[in-house]
Amino acid sequence: MANKLVIKVTAGADAPERCSQAFTVAGVAVASGVEVSLWLTGESAWFALPGRAAEFELPHAAPMDELLASVLEGGRVTLCTQCAARRDISERDVIEGVRIAGAQVFVSEIMPEGVRALVY
Template sequence: MTRPLVVKVTCGSDEPERSNQGLTVAATAVSAGAEVSLWLTGEGSWLGVAGRMAFALPHAAPVGDLVAAVAAGGRVTVCTQCAQRRGITEADLLPGVRIAGSSAFVEETLVPDAQALVY
């Protein structure tokens, strides 16, 4: 049995390698059968918005495919405050992506045996 994994990606096209690494880890964990929750915060919030996948990284899986893989097999959340600061609404989000706040993040990270990673 795998532990729940919470991955927080705090960057987007401003730091494509770090962003893609977090998304790759989350998608790989989903494919391995782990319970995965991906949190998109800061500039990473844009990764949950339709039409905003503004970068491609050589030798890496496409960002949109990674987010879609996590959304299909896990949970993808855009931070409430981050969304508000950027004018992102539920209507802007990709399918399977939600907006939630710190109480949901804390609840997920305090689950027994949960592992949290921040990129």
């Protein structure tokens, strides 16, 4: 059984169901005691900014801001370096607790035995 789950979410408001699924799985995993690392890439990069998750709406889905808060509290949230740069997002812009890191860090997180990775 995996002891760590790494989730890379590439979708944002452009694909709300896929985006919500990623955040829901991350939130449920944290609540279940799984070590979670949530990576924000592509259009999901915007959720690293204050207030953006609260603006997200999808009928019958858990509130995105609550899911993000739970992952920040019990896991780790990382914003892709290149995705941040493409959107002119810097470390001073992001929610407290969100780190900015690149592919090398992602690979180091998914390579150990017992780690499972999901991409949405």
